[in-house]
Amino acid sequence: MSDKVIDSGKKLDGPTDTATPVTDPAAPVTSSSTDTTTPVPVIDDKGVDPAAPVTGSSTDTTTLAPVIDDKGVDTAPDDKGVDTAPDDNGVDTKPDDNGVDTKPDDNGVDTTPDDNGNSNAATATPAATSATTAVTVTKGDDGFEHRHADLSNREVHGSEDSHNAIQGSTGDDLITGGSQSDVLEGGNGSDDLSAGSGDDILVGGGSDDVGLNHLEGGGGDDILVAGGHKTKAFDDLFASNDALNKAIHADAKFADLASIIDDSSASAVAQVENHFSVHSGNGNDLILNFHAETDKIVLDRDLNGSTIEDAASLMEHLVIDGSKVSLDLGHGNSITLVGVDASNLTESNFVIV
Numbered sequence: 001m002s003d004k005v006i007d008s009g010k011k012l013d014g015p016t017d018t019a020t021p022v023t024d025p026a027a028p029v030t031s032s033s034t035d036t037t038t039p040v041p042v043i044d045d046k047g048v049d050p051a052a053p054v055t056g057s058s059t060d061t062t063t064l065a066p067v068i069d070d071k072g073v074d075t076a077p078d079d080k081g082v083d084t085a086p087d088d089n090g091v092d093t094k095p096d097d098n099g100v101d102t103k104p105d106d107n108g109v110d111t112t113p114d115d116n117g118n119s120n121a122a123t124a125t126p127a128a129t130s131a132t133t134a135v136t137v138t139k140g141d142d143g144f145e146h147r148h149a150d151l152s153n154r155e156v157h158g159s160e161d162s163h164n165a166i167q168g169s170t171g172d173d174l175i176t177g178g179s180q181s182d183v184l185e186g187g188n189g190s191d192d193l194s195a196g197s198g199d200d201i202l203v204g205g206g207s208d209d210v211g212l213n214h215l216e217g218g219g220g221d222d223i224l225v226a227g228g229h230k231t232k233a234f235d236d237l238f239a240s241n242d243a244l245n246k247a248i249h250a251d252a253k254f255a256d257l258a259s260i261i262d263d264s265s266a267s268a269v270a271q272v273e274n275h276f277s278v279h280s281g282n283g284n285d286l287i288l289n290f291h292a293e294t295d296k297i298v299l300d301r302d303l304n305g306s307t308i309e310d311a312a313s314l315m316e317h318l319v320i321d322g323s324k325v326s327l328d329l330g331h332g333n334s335i336t337l338v339g340v341d342a343s344n345l346t347e348s349n350f351v352i353v
């Protein structure tokens with residue numbers, strides 16, 4: 001389950017990150033015949049930068065798990081000056097231009113799903129109710145403000161002035177982060193997570209999650225974890241990455257992610273559908289636990305000035321490297337699906353709006 005309470009007062013005592021960013025020089029990205037432009041950032045062979053400061057010291061208030069490119073450089077977001085962040089209230093206002101429901105409306109009420117006729121097996125239920133009581137905010141020594149949704153208060157907005165660690169309820173939540181690095185976790189239910197700029201970590205929910213999640217990392221190099229049963233590759237990813245395992249289990253901010261990793265009772269039947277919204281200037285994002293049978297990447301047409309106009313043309317941009325499938329979105333932006341069998345991906349996994 002995904003309702004472990006984050007110990008908001010816990011002082012983080014994880015190891016200080018002093019390691020050099022590690023990439024895997026032995027695993028260069030293999031470009032397709034059509035890929036003649038921008039190199040896709042190489043993530044290490046586990047799909048995650050194991051040297052990233054995911055735990056941080058008690059004084060680490062800077063960066064969460066930046067994705068390092070193959071030159072060892074942390075690729076900064078928004079260097080093209082493209083503003084992709086949600087509005088000042090942290091509410092995404094971009095979707096629905098083409099009739100595809102990718103986000104709830106500004107009142108947190110989910111509107112009709114998939115006007116474009118795309119398969120949408122999961123039932124889109126209202127994402128949140130209006131806040132009726134103030135959400136308790138706990139300022140941790142880790143530099144994060146901790147907030148928890150509950151069933152009477154399922155709309156939670158993080159602070160723009162701090163890192164945010166926000167955990168959803170068992171119901172349908174609407175959660176937004178701020179401009180700094182945030183950790184957002186939806187828990188069970190149909191959740192809407194929007195992190196804004198900064199290098200963020202978003203977790204849709206646990207293995208028994210149900211409903212329809214929307215995850216939007218915004219600018220910055222984000223790690224997005226689909227809710228729902230674990231894929232085998234997801235198991236393998238963490239089972240073989242001791243450093244990442246230790247970091248996650250040592251850090252209260254990752255309590256739910258740790259529970260997902262440890263949950264061996266996951267059903268193999270997908271009960272949840274995850275939609276990942278990608279706009280121009282998204283940075284270099286990793287998507288973990290992607291379920292090819294149900295999940296979708298929702299991209300803006302011609303984002304970053306690309307020629308991606310439909311799912312068919314997008315498929316030509318896929319770069320397959322072992323268990324990683326990357327999509328070069330131009331101008332230094334990319335998404336990488338980690339632990340996905342490329343042969344299972346179809347055009348139905350990509351929606352252009």
Ligand SMILES: [Ca+2]
Nearest residue numbers: 168169186188
């Ligand atoms: Ca939830």
